[in-house]
Amino acid sequence: MTAPLLEVRNLTKEFPLRETGFRRRRVLRAVDDVSFTVAPGEALGLVGESGSGKSTTARCVMRLIEPTSGHVTFAGEDLMALRGARLRRVRRGIQMVFQDPFSSLDPRMRVQDIIAEGMVIHRTPPDSRARQARVAELLELVGLRPDHLTRRPASFSGGERQRIGIARALALEPQLLICDEPVASLDVSIQAQILNLFKDLQRELGLTIIYIAHDLATVRHLCDRIAVMQEGRIVECGDRTQIYTAPRSEYTKELIAAAPVPDPVRQREKQEQHAALRRSLRAADAAPAARIQSQGVEQ
């Protein structure tokens, strides 16, 4: 087996909550001892409900926020040990596509400047004409037209903006693309276009993808392997077929059972089964697990 492109070991991120007393600190453990690997060329799905820690995990991996503890190795480099210019250089290999194509693009910048910004910062390529050529190339790759270059984000629809965000992420030729709910805010008829784009990019560029989503259907479409997160932990990780046909954890089963399917006969069946499942679960676990832990920490 080839060495993984990304290896995450025992990643933990705690956020402090309000002070509750002398020498006691309350923390929310948003990511709790998470470990996984991503092989080159693979698409890993990170699935979970809101608050499950999937986005926080991604942000820690990129060190957009500092993890509390844990190790992240990317392309053989220990990301946690790097600082300053070295960190920025290595991190260039990981780029992110964000959920909200409206707030993630600067409304005052032209499309060409948005896409080129990373290249300008990293001076790759150093020559501005080469950068322009690269921008034009990227634009075509994501399915936008050359006359879009000088326009600003306001004149684009959600789907087009997401294409701009993808072009920006690809500008630095990353090895790893982290996509955080990239189609969640798009219209149904546009989602399929963007999902196809990801598939094409994966095939044409050999991209490695971490795809974060709450929607099991889109994840299934795109990802070879899937990690299911709940309350900061990975409760199950397996290949696509196993997760969707023989889920091991109760949580995964519940998620699959609850996902609505656009097929009336089957959906009505699912609803009935699901209602029955929930009734039995309600008896089993009465209270939701509390994740806020009190820890005695010496200040």
Next chain:
Amino acid sequence: MVTPSGPPAGAAAGADSGTRAGSGQAQPGAPGAPATGTGPLLEIRDLTLSFQTRYGLVQALNGVSLTVGHRERVGVVGESGSGKSVTAQAVLGLVPAAEVSGEIYFDGEDLLKVSPARLRQVRGREIGYIFQDPLSALDPVRTIGDQISETLRIRGVRKAEAWRRSTDMLRRVGIRDAQHRMDDYPHQFSGGMRQRVMIAMALVAEPRLVVADEPTTALDVRIQAQVLDLLLELAEERSLSILFITHDLGVVSGFAERVVVMYAGRVLEEGPTDELFYRSIHPYTLGLLESLPRIDGEIPSRLTTIGGKPPSPADMPPGCAFHPRCRYALPVCAEEVPPLMRPEGGSHASACHRAGWLAEQPGVLR
């Protein structure tokens, strides 16, 4: 179309003489208006609605007609800009529109013609509504008990009685320890619980029609399933009619008995849920169904897509609004708006020049 069955289902609401006294039965407002209690509970006829914006008059709805029968659950599906939410808001009289024409009959009474006082009476008591985002729909500085019972209080129910009934309602929607939670504020509830509070608010005055605008869109999938479950249960239990607005074909497929597909301010297809999903005769609906990634079955290497994007209301294409994206379009599609009608050989209504041809195609989807 809908044939109302059984007694005019004020049944649940009618039993509650306390709040309903004095409401009177509405008189038909215009000749040709559906008679009270015999027609559908809600009938929207040829509703056209435009907003004045800085870009000029923008038409949000363009001749929308739809009905909701007694005890019927109707789903309205569409993408952003399709007009589905505006339709819901128009029923509630919540659209500050520049121009409205058409009729909205509720139990035989045209809501577009009644006095504001009468509209307020209908809204809340006879029509309950549930919004997508309960956090912005609830008042953050008042207790939820206060807010639920207000619906009853403004209709003259005494305080103690209103409080008792609100507590019962809160318990009914699955809030544990309802008696004490009545004193809590919206922020003390989770998203799913808040949506349950909204449902309690919508139902406490025992309305006959509930308008639910994307009621589960902001919720996690497991919570969504629970809330849908609750709504279904309550609809049965209280003989409710429901107008359910959503963008999610999966959600609507299990919830609605009939589905209306909207696009660019018009109804493109309308029919019983199973007919629409298994025997759609509109290219837009077919395209949507094909483009959805599925949770089981074969994984296609590429999803079938509808090219392009929905038109902007300020820049509507001539003829059928969908024709620039339609793979079956003919020259006539760019010229004439196809009427919504049942084609020969079809089981339900479609606004497509090629609906008859589509109806002849064997098993487009399955």
